[in-house]
Amino acid sequence: MPKKALITGVSGQDGSYLVELLLEKGYEVHGIVRRQSSTIRPRLDAVQARKDLPLDKLVLHYGDLGDGGGLVRLVDKVQPDEVYNLAAQSHVRVSFDTPEYTSDVTGTGCIRLLEAIRDVGIKPRFYQASSSEMYGKVRAVPQTEETPFHPRSPYAVAKVFAYWATVNYRESYGLHASNGILFNHESPRRGESFVTRKITLAAARIKLGLQKRLALGNLDSKRDWGYAKEYVEAMWLMLQQPEGDDYVVATNETHTIRECLEVAFARLDLDWKKYVEIDPRYYRPAEVDLLIGDSSKAKTKLGWEPKTKFKELIELMVDSDFESISNQLAGKIQFDSGIFH
Amino acid sequence: MRVALITGITGQDGSYLCEFLLSKGYVVHGLVRRTSSIERSRLRHIYRNPEVYGKTLQLHYCDLEDATTLRRIITKISPSELYHLAGQSHVGLSFEIAESTVDSVAVGTLRLLEIIRDLSAPPRVFHAASSEIFGRPLSMPQDEQTPMAPVNPYGASKAFATQLCRIYREKYGIHIVNGILYNHESPRRGENFVTRKICRAAAAIRLCLQDELLLGDTSAQRDWGDARDYVRGMWQALQHATAEDFVFATGILHSVRDVVDRAFSEAGVDPGRHVHQDDRLLRGAESTSLVGNPAKAERVLGWKRETDFDGLIRWMVQAELADLKAR
Numbered sequence: 192m193p194k195k196a197l198i199t200g201v202s203g204q205d206g207s208y209l210v211e212l213l214l215e216k217g218y219e220v221h222g223i224v225r226r227q228s229s230t231i232r233p234r235l236d237a238v239q240a241r242k243d244l245p246l247d248k249l250v251l252h253y254g255d256l257g258d259g260g261g262l263v264r265l266v267d268k269v270q271p272d273e274v275y276n277l278a279a280q281s282h283v284r285v286s287f288d289t290p291e292y293t294s295d296v297t298g299t300g301c302i303r304l305l306e307a308i309r310d311v312g313i314k315p316r317f318y319q320a321s322s323s324e325m326y327g328k329v330r331a332v333p334q335t336e337e338t339p340f341h342p343r344s345p346y347a348v349a350k351v352f353a354y355w356a357t358v359n360y361r362e363s364y365g366l367h368a369s370n371g372i373l374f375n376h377e378s379p380r381r382g383e384s385f386v387t388r389k390i391t392l393a394a395a396r397i398k399l400g401l402q403k404r405l406a407l408g409n410l411d412s413k414r415d416w417g418y419a420k421e422y423v424e425a426m427w428l429m430l431q432q433p434e435g436d437d438y439v440v441a442t443n444e445t446h447t448i449r450e451c452l453e454v455a456f457a458r459l460d461l462d463w464k465k466y467v468e469i470d471p472r473y474y475r476p477a478e479v480d481l482l483i484g485d486s487s488k489a490k491t492k493l494g495w496e497p498k499t500k501f502k503e504l505i506e507l508m509v510d511s512d513f514e515s516i517s518n519q520l521a522g523k524i525q526f527d528s529g530i531f532h
Numbered sequence: 533m534r535v536a537l538i539t540g541i542t543g544q545d546g547s548y549l550c551e552f553l554l555s556k557g558y559v560v561h562g563l564v565r566r567t568s569s570i571e572r573s574r575l576r577h578i579y580r581n582p583e584v585y586g587k588t589l590q591l592h593y594c595d596l597e598d599a600t601t602l603r604r605i606i607t608k609i610s611p612s613e614l615y616h617l618a619g620q621s622h623v624g625l626s627f628e629i630a631e632s633t634v635d636s637v638a639v640g641t642l643r644l645l646e647i648i649r650d651l652s653a654p655p656r657v658f659h660a661a662s663s664e665i666f667g668r669p670l671s672m673p674q675d676e677q678t679p680m681a682p683v684n685p686y687g688a689s690k691a692f693a694t695q696l697c698r699i700y701r702e703k704y705g706i707h708i709v710n711g712i713l714y715n716h717e718s719p720r721r722g723e724n725f726v727t728r729k730i731c732r733a734a735a736a737i738r739l740c741l742q743d744e745l746l747l748g749d750t751s752a753q754r755d756w757g758d759a760r761d762y763v764r765g766m767w768q769a770l771q772h773a774t775a776e777d778f779v780f781a782t783g784i785l786h787s788v789r790d791v792v793d794r795a796f797s798e799a800g801v802d803p804g805r806h807v808h809q810d811d812r813l814l815r816g817a818e819s820t821s822l823v824g825n826p827a828k829a830e831r832v833l834g835w836k837r838e839t840d841f842d843g844l845i846r847w848m849v850q851a852e853l854a855d856l857k858a859r
Contacts, residue, residue: 203568226620226629227565228543228722229573253625257597258632285566285593292566292598382568 200277256300286346298349379511408473441484540618596640626686637689719851735852748813781824
């Protein structure tokens with residue numbers, strides 16, 4: 192019997208990479224997607240294009256972290272060995288605009304999923320996608336598993352809630368539950384409104400004459416940026432340990448948005464200063480401080496280490512955006528989700 | 533300056549309504565749910581236009597379950613007309629995800645009405661009610677007086693929302709219109725609605741990109757119209773002096789089989805070789821005999837339909853052929 196995994200947030204950046212990893216490892220993978228009237232899911236199309244994978248082992252179900260009844264039914268139907276909770280309203284700036292919704296999905300949604308598991312009465316291994324944003328106004332640099340949290344956004348507050356819920360279900364019910372405290376992780380599949388992707392897309396579009404300006408917020412913000420494809424391996428490794436635990440996953444390096452601009456635009460022989468304008472609308476009401484993670488526990492216990500570093504990561508994103516937009520211009524790209532019937 | 537707010541602006545109706553109102557000189561605001569991919573295919577051609585986006589069209593992140601954000605946005609933009617189109621709208625799926633369907637369609641409407649009730653100058657409100665409120669009706673065709681008898685969670689939610697709109701209209705004197713909309717289609721229909729699925733399959737089979745089309749009950753009958761006609765009806769309904777309910781329908785039934793025959797003939801392929809029944813696609817409880825009587829909308833609003841059934845399917849198949857060839 193192949194192992195069965197259930198993933199929330201399967202149509203997101205991390206979800207799509209995790210699907211690929213688990214299919215490669217021989218899992219039967221079940222993903223939960225929200226109903227939308229349009230079924231375009233570009234990241235899952237990228238998975239579908241991987242004809243080397245056993246795509247018939249991927250099953251999508253409609254569900255919503257706001258829909259507790261549906262979650263119970265799904266957990267019961269799938270009977271997963273591993274559950275990965277990656278779904279959330281994950282955009283920090285947007286969480287200031289929609290705090291109530293963000294809390295419901297990102298915070299309470301985790302409880303609904305844990306309760307569904309408890310109600311069904313099975314003991315799958317559980318992964319909660321925690322976030323470096325929980326450190327916010329940081330108490331120590333770099334941050335480790337012992338650093339206290341000081342969340343600075345509705346998103347981060349909700350993630351702290353979900354973090355403790357996961358710890359509680361581990362301690363109260365003996366669930367094999369783990370938090371991966373992931374620092375920023377990017378890829379060509381990163382959402383278009385996140386800053387790294389916004390920059391790499393803009394560089395490609397400017398190079399191809401499709402865009403003239405790029406509006407950004409605080410260029411001095413610093414982040415610890417890694418490659419999403421490697422971070423999903425850490426998630427899986429956590430669930431293969433004898434006990435559930437919490438781990439920081441990071442590169443241990445920090446870079447500014449300005450550095451990201453430099454690398455991205457230089458890759459296409461462009462000077463970023465000619466195109467970028469500062470727009471205060473993109474400033475967060477409260478900015479987080481120096482986020483830099485110490486992932487030595489993950490290295491010691493999981494044998495996990497980041498391989499792709501900042502410059503290489505930004506360059507691979509620029510290359511991908513440049514190639515796909517060029518293809519689009521040449522009329523070669525396909526956006527078609529054939530998974531649902 | 534007339535300001536309109538549309539919930540569900542990224543959907544089929546929302547996008548056509550957005551175009552229609554912009555052409556009438558409105559400033560249009562729309563609510564969109566946050567998704568990590570900002571692929572909004574139906575609106576892309578509008579909001580990528582720098583002459584429009586940020587000027588006469590603005591999108592705001594908001595979800596119908598986020599009451600505080602709803603209140604903030606509505607208070608800030610103070611619309612003169614509000615078109616409430618948002619909600620989980622797929623009937624079959626409303627059995628799978630009943631709780632979130634009821635939350636968005638029924639309770640979401642309640643949240644909206646509660647906010648509007650508190651405004652000193654409430655907008656005129658159009659609520660997109662649905663023929664699904666009639667479920668298994670005792671009479672044919674149905675009109676504004678037909679009793680509601682929903683047979684699925686979506687229909688029950690819409691019945692709840694429709695009743696609430698009537699209550700808030702009577703109790704608080706708010707100008708609220710229920711448009712009881714029968715099925716209405718277009719090339720922008722969701723890919724897993726049956727008309728779109730059939731037209732797309734006919735085109736794809738024609739171009740040898742697909743071989744087979746699986747369908748549930750092909751004898752199921754619906755009253756199908758052109759979404760552009762219905763969107764114009766929404767606007768006409770809100771311009772009328774008094775707030776009333778209106779049925780928008782064609783008054784003519786066609787079966788899924790009819791759609792298959794029309795679409796495949798338009799694409800020039802033989803349905804017998806490619807279309808098969810799949811019992812997994814049968815609905816839990818089918819609505820039957822849903823056919824509307826649009827006489828009141830025609831008489832009171834002067835509402836007219838510009839496209840008939842054959843014209844609708846032709847338009848949809850040709851759009852799919854053009855889209856698939858462009859790739």
